[in-house]
Amino acid sequence: MTDRLLHLVDRARRGVALDAELDQLAAGITEQAARITTLEHVAAGNKRHVQLIVPELDQLTTRAEKAERAVDHLTDRHRGAEARIDELEQQLAEADAETTEVLEHNDATCEAVAARDQAEAAIERVRELHPRWDADPASCAHCHDSYGTPLRYPCPTITILDGQQSVTGEFDGS
Numbered sequence: 001m002t003d004r005l006l007h008l009v010d011r012a013r014r015g016v017a018l019d020a021e022l023d024q025l026a027a028g029i030t031e032q033a034a035r036i037t038t039l040e041h042v043a044a045g046n047k048r049h050v051q052l053i054v055p056e057l058d059q060l061t062t063r064a065e066k067a068e069r070a071v072d073h074l075t076d077r078h079r080g081a082e083a084r085i086d087e088l089e090q091q092l093a094e095a096d097a098e099t100t101e102v103l104e105h106n107d108a109t110c111e112a113v114a115a116r117d118q119a120e121a122a123i124e125r126v127r128e129l130h131p132r133w134d135a136d137p138a139s140c141a142h143c144h145d146s147y148g149t150p151l152r153y154p155c156p157t158i159t160i161l162d163g164q165q166s167v168t169g170e171f172d173g174s
């Protein structure tokens with residue numbers, strides 16, 4: 001289009017252009033002017049569009065910045081929560097270990113109490129076997145010497161039992 005118009009202008013300069021060619025030149029200029037007007041409208045429309053978009057872009061930028069700060073905040077909280085979870089897991093493990101220890105201790109205590117009860121029952125049965133003799137309260141009902149003479153109460157068995165208690169008492173008192 002432009003080449004064709006420049007060719008017509010050249011011919012006009014040299015004074016050889018026909019009337020029809022001058023008409024074509026005029027029509028071409030008119031057409032170019034119309035295209036320029038159209039392009040100006042398009043440019044104006046684009047400018048308006050950009051002017052509308054800029055505030056939106058500003059808003060979106062602000063929102064993106066806010067979102068970024070929120071993400072940072074949540075990341076911090078997440079890290080804090082993870083640290084707290086680690087701490088609680090550690091405490092839980094310690095509590096588990098303590099519970100196991102207490103249960104083991106408890107078992108040991110139960111066994112000791114059962115053993116003590118058995119020992120006390122055995123001592124009681126021995127005492128019941130060596131009461132004062134009804135016929136002679138100064139003698140043991142069970143023990144006698146090789147001549148069949150009852151031994152004096154408390155007999156050696158009861159003395160040993162009492163002696164153990166008395167020895168314990170001495171240690172307690174010192």
Ligand SMILES: [Zn+2]
Nearest residue numbers: 130140143155
């Ligand atoms: Zn006896």
